[in-house]
Amino acid sequence: MGIELPTLQRVERPADLGVRIDRRALERELRAVVHGDVQFDAGSRAMYASDASNYRQVPVGVVRPRDAEDVVRAVEVARRHGAPIIARGGGTGIPGQSVNAALMIDFSRYMTGLVGLDPAARRARVQPGIILDQLRDAAERHGLTFGPDPATHDRNTLGGMIGNDSCGVHSVMSQFYGPGPRTADNIESLEVLTYDGLRMRVGATSDEERRRIIAEGGRRGAIYAALESLRDRWAPLIRARFPNIPRRVSGFNLDALLPEKGFHVARALVGSECTCVLVLEATTILMPSPKARALVVLGFPDVYAAADAVPRMLEAKPIACEGMDDTFMEDMRKKGMAPSHLDLFPGGHGWLLVEFGGDSRDEAVQAARRAQAAARDLGATMKMFDDPAEERLVWHLREEGLGATARVPGEADSHEGWEDSAVPPDKLGAYLRDLHALFDRYGYHGPLYGHFGQGVVHTRIDFDLVTEPGIERFRAFLHDAAHLVVSYGGSLSGEHGDGQARGELLPIMFGEELVEAFREFKAIWDPEWKMNPGKVVNPYRVDQNLALGADYHPPQPATYFRYPRDRGSFERAVTRCVGAGVCRRKDGGTMCPSYMVTHEERWTTRGRARLLAEMLRGDPVTGGWKNEQVREALDLCLACKGCRGECPVQVDMATYKAEFLAHYYEGRLRPPAAYAMGLIHRWARLASGVPWLANALTHAPVLGAVAKRVAGIAPEREIPRFAREPFTRWFRGRDARKAEGTRVLLWPDTFNNYFFPDTARAAVRVLERAGFRVEIPPRPLCCGRPLYDWGMLDEARELLRRLLRALRPWLEAGVPVVGLEPSCVSVFRDELVEMLPNDLDARRLSERSYLLGDFLRAYAPDYHPPRMRRAALVHGHCHHKAVMGMDAELAVLRDIGLECEVPDTGCCGMAGAFGFERRHYDVSIRAGERVLLPAVRAAKPDTLIIADGFSCREQIAQGTGKRALHLAEVLDIAGE
Numbered sequence: 001m002g003i004e005l006p007t008l009q010r011v012e013r014p015a016d017l018g019v020r021i022d023r024r025a026l027e028r029e030l031r032a033v034v035h036g037d038v039q040f041d042a043g044s045r046a047m048y049a050s051d052a053s054n055y056r057q058v059p060v061g062v063v064r065p066r067d068a069e070d071v072v073r074a075v076e077v078a079r080r081h082g083a084p085i086i087a088r089g090g091g092t093g094i095p096g097q098s099v100n101a102a103l104m105i106d107f108s109r110y111m112t113g114l115v116g117l118d119p120a121a122r123r124a125r126v127q128p129g130i131i132l133d134q135l136r137d138a139a140e141r142h143g144l145t146f147g148p149d150p151a152t153h154d155r156n157t158l159g160g161m162i163g164n165d166s167c168g169v170h171s172v173m174s175q176f177y178g179p180g181p182r183t184a185d186n187i188e189s190l191e192v193l194t195y196d197g198l199r200m201r202v203g204a205t206s207d208e209e210r211r212r213i214i215a216e217g218g219r220r221g222a223i224y225a226a227l228e229s230l231r232d233r234w235a236p237l238i239r240a241r242f243p244n245i246p247r248r249v250s251g252f253n254l255d256a257l258l259p260e261k262g263f264h265v266a267r268a269l270v271g272s273e274c275t276c277v278l279v280l281e282a283t284t285i286l287m288p289s290p291k292a293r294a295l296v297v298l299g300f301p302d303v304y305a306a307a308d309a310v311p312r313m314l315e316a317k318p319i320a321c322e323g324m325d326d327t328f329m330e331d332m333r334k335k336g337m338a339p340s341h342l343d344l345f346p347g348g349h350g351w352l353l354v355e356f357g358g359d360s361r362d363e364a365v366q367a368a369r370r371a372q373a374a375a376r377d378l379g380a381t382m383k384m385f386d387d388p389a390e391e392r393l394v395w396h397l398r399e400e401g402l403g404a405t406a407r408v409p410g411e412a413d414s415h416e417g418w419e420d421s422a423v424p425p426d427k428l429g430a431y432l433r434d435l436h437a438l439f440d441r442y443g444y445h446g447p448l449y450g451h452f453g454q455g456v457v458h459t460r461i462d463f464d465l466v467t468e469p470g471i472e473r474f475r476a477f478l479h480d481a482a483h484l485v486v487s488y489g490g491s492l493s494g495e496h497g498d499g500q501a502r503g504e505l506l507p508i509m510f511g512e513e514l515v516e517a518f519r520e521f522k523a524i525w526d527p528e529w530k531m532n533p534g535k536v537v538n539p540y541r542v543d544q545n546l547a548l549g550a551d552y553h554p555p556q557p558a559t560y561f562r563y564p565r566d567r568g569s570f571e572r573a574v575t576r577c578v579g580a581g582v583c584r585r586k587d588g589g590t591m592c593p594s595y596m597v598t599h600e601e602r603w604t605t606r607g608r609a610r611l612l613a614e615m616l617r618g619d620p621v622t623g624g625w626k627n628e629q630v631r632e633a634l635d636l637c638l639a640c641k642g643c644r645g646e647c648p649v650q651v652d653m654a655t656y657k658a659e660f661l662a663h664y665y666e667g668r669l670r671p672p673a674a675y676a677m678g679l680i681h682r683w684a685r686l687a688s689g690v691p692w693l694a695n696a697l698t699h700a701p702v703l704g705a706v707a708k709r710v711a712g713i714a715p716e717r718e719i720p721r722f723a724r725e726p727f728t729r730w731f732r733g734r735d736a737r738k739a740e741g742t743r744v745l746l747w748p749d750t751f752n753n754y755f756f757p758d759t760a761r762a763a764v765r766v767l768e769r770a771g772f773r774v775e776i777p778p779r780p781l782c783c784g785r786p787l788y789d790w791g792m793l794d795e796a797r798e799l800l801r802r803l804l805r806a807l808r809p810w811l812e813a814g815v816p817v818v819g820l821e822p823s824c825v826s827v828f829r830d831e832l833v834e835m836l837p838n839d840l841d842a843r844r845l846s847e848r849s850y851l852l853g854d855f856l857r858a859y860a861p862d863y864h865p866p867r868m869r870r871a872a873l874v875h876g877h878c879h880h881k882a883v884m885g886m887d888a889e890l891a892v893l894r895d896i897g898l899e900c901e902v903p904d905t906g907c908c909g910m911a912g913a914f915g916f917e918r919r920h921y922d923v924s925i926r927a928g929e930r931v932l933l934p935a936v937r938a939a940k941p942d943t944l945i946i947a948d949g950f951s952c953r954e955q956i957a958q959g960t961g962k963r964a965l966h967l968a969e970v971l972d973i974a975g976e
Helices: 023-033 042-047 068-081 132-140 158-164 171-177 207-216 218-241 265-269 303-308 310-314 326-334 361-377 388-399 425-442 468-487 503-525 570-574 593-598 605-617 628-635 642-646 653-664 672-677 680-687 691-699 701-711 727-733 750-754 757-769 793-812 822-835 840-848 852-859 878-884 887-895 918-930 932-938 950-960 967-975
Strands: 037-039 061-064 085-088 103-106 114-118 123-126 187-193 199-203 278-285 292-300 320-325 350-358 381-385 743-747 773-775 817-819 849-851 871-875 899-901 944-947
Touching: 023 037, 023 061, 023 068, 042 061, 042 605, 042 628, 068 103, 068 187, 068 278, 085 158, 085 278, 114 132, 123 132, 132 158, 158 278, 171 320, 187 265, 199 265, 207 218, 218 265, 218 503, 292 303, 292 361, 292 388, 303 310, 303 320, 303 350, 303 425, 310 320, 310 350, 310 361, 310 425, 320 326, 350 361, 350 388, 361 381, 381 388, 425 468, 468 503, 570 605, 570 653, 593 918, 605 628, 605 653, 628 653, 642 653, 642 878, 653 793, 653 822, 672 680, 672 701, 680 691, 680 750, 691 701, 727 750, 727 757, 743 757, 743 793, 750 757, 757 773, 757 967, 793 822, 793 840, 817 822, 822 840, 822 849, 822 878, 840 849, 849 852, 852 887, 852 967, 871 887, 871 932, 887 899, 887 967, 918 932, 918 950, 932 950, 944 950, 944 967
Parallel strands: 061 103, 085 103, 743 773, 743 817, 817 849, 871 899, 871 944
Antiparallel strands: 037 061, 114 123, 123 278, 187 199, 187 278, 292 350, 292 381, 320 350
């Protein structure tokens, strides 16, 4: 670009203040006194080495305490060994404050309780590991809420919010109608623990109480005396240099110690990012939650005009005011993330999402109408949302911004670093224009979005973090951007915190004098400098500890899948994960079923992705493809593809698992279940000749038990019975209609051919009634879906090549292919082109394969079978939801008059062979019992239970005794 980079001071971090740690002795002593989990193995350390930031540091070990006493004991042991400490909640920190080469204390596993809730006082006591939504759900039962709500509200912890001083979408509501926008404003008191073992409760402190504490002496008195001295000496500069804006999160909250702020020690500690104390418990302030809400989306010529309109919108006192530009929206389109939802927005190239609350819907709508009138004067396009479901879709789009703007097809990789600046809202438009000009100067690109109502701007920028010149340019840009935001009276961070990403930049914002005050504040609490060292104050440089970096040269192993979305690189595929932690949700959606029932980090999509990436690094995870900890983490992956559809960066763990197992088992025998169920296409074909004998062998009391034991099947499971006649034999022996019309090839998958032929027969009747000429392949074929679960990829690839050769006449003629089993159609749509990306027939089959509902909507829009007015409970197969989507199926069902209930059932838990295996039975049942099985049991006797997946129907049958119908069977019944 030829730009001149500013001369930067070479900031070096002070020498390590710790001592050489005997890790084995530290682990041994922790295990002796901690009742929770002590994890010093390489896999656990590797999983915690990264968060959602640009940084990576491998912890000394991990402790997951069961209670506060565990924390006290762990810190005491760490202190004897001189080990530094870092705390962690959801691990979604963006500036790098939640990674360190320290003893990691993870509060998110056990210390997750709501200790108490007092609706009258509007207070709640919580443990640090509680998920924000758990607190809010409990508060909502009393018409209350916790004001700040980051986009990660369904997985971030209160302890993490306290560490970062988080804010979020609706913090403007807390500014107008509650205590204030930041977490600090909504904290009444904290119970804290210092590195030297002092445990105490802190909050607002009157002059009289402060004098009493100081007079009592001891460590507590010394802290309060030192804080009082710090305040008195630095108060004029704090008042002069701290920006008076809604979202000043950078630096320590020294202003909370001012007399006018009540010498509030708890609020001074909020946002200190575990550099001072550990939080054991918090008392939070709750506020009234609006009984009704109304959302209006405003469209503007560009994002700058949208930002200029913010002051007018704030006059109406909304409860949320978010902004986004067209780059944000275009990134989502390129990634295929909810493209139909994007059409909900009014015209424009910049948008504001403005939400209003009230005691009634009419009151909220009237407030929104007034904002619309003001926006009309500004020339905005607009849309009012009356449907709560549509409102949720719009908010979902905004909340997925971090991941939605990462790994965009056709674009350079983007990163955090300057993703959280904040300015006065009335200066936002001008700041955005200058920020974009700075982007242009450096040749950078990135979307602009964020909490515009409070002047907060989020973005991901295409920094080059893998070459020395690129990293030098990155650091220079951050310094220039810091000077820019400060010139607007703004803050480096508006809610994510400083961590390592902005610690180096704090002198630009506050001046060296106040940074010295920050150092003094930390030293008061942590005189040994052992709490999260190198973050916020005396920080690492912004270009140290990079997860990538100029020396990052990971191996590029030969693979079975070709990874066309990731430039043919398995390494790029497994490093897709940006750490947003969507897979850590405990409820909602499909991803990640094993985490939902175990709450173990290693059984999240993120945990598995991190382990695979660390496996390639080789330190601390060693052994490559043969590593047992990686295999164990992947063992409970149900290959549901929930991550493929719900992860904002579309991590595809099912594919990565198959790839890993293919290499892991090279030269090894697989478990018996692999041969019994992975090769089901072979056994089913053999059994079809003598189904009575096969059923006798698998269902006779003694022989059946032996068969299960040999095959590794859980004794509680019923082995599905083979049909008396396969579908293909029935089809070829019937009097086929030679109807004219569009030819369609019906795919006779293994399950619906040999086990459930009634489904395929029903599909033939439905297609013929719709006017199609049904054909089937000339010989038995299989897509190989069960093979992927065991990494049998050589055979899977050969099966795919065989079926492509057999289907070539139909593919060349453009004949559409209809499949009935979602997992098989997902092979055609997904694995086929991942494995054979350059094969023309593979691309043709991927583009022309349909599930029945999708096919009827695309090829027979005028097909309307007789209506049947019934209630129906519809469960979507995981692959159906993740790869194809359920919209067409539900539309067809509603067209025939069914009142469809679609509970958020997630994964049924069977997942092909997974739920049949003895070692997975418990997790399988627990996954099914989360939502699906109770919902089926609770359904009225005349309610239709609809599930297209073979596995799903088996789980329902074996878990409830009820029979689920395939869409084809439902349409066939309707057409009779």
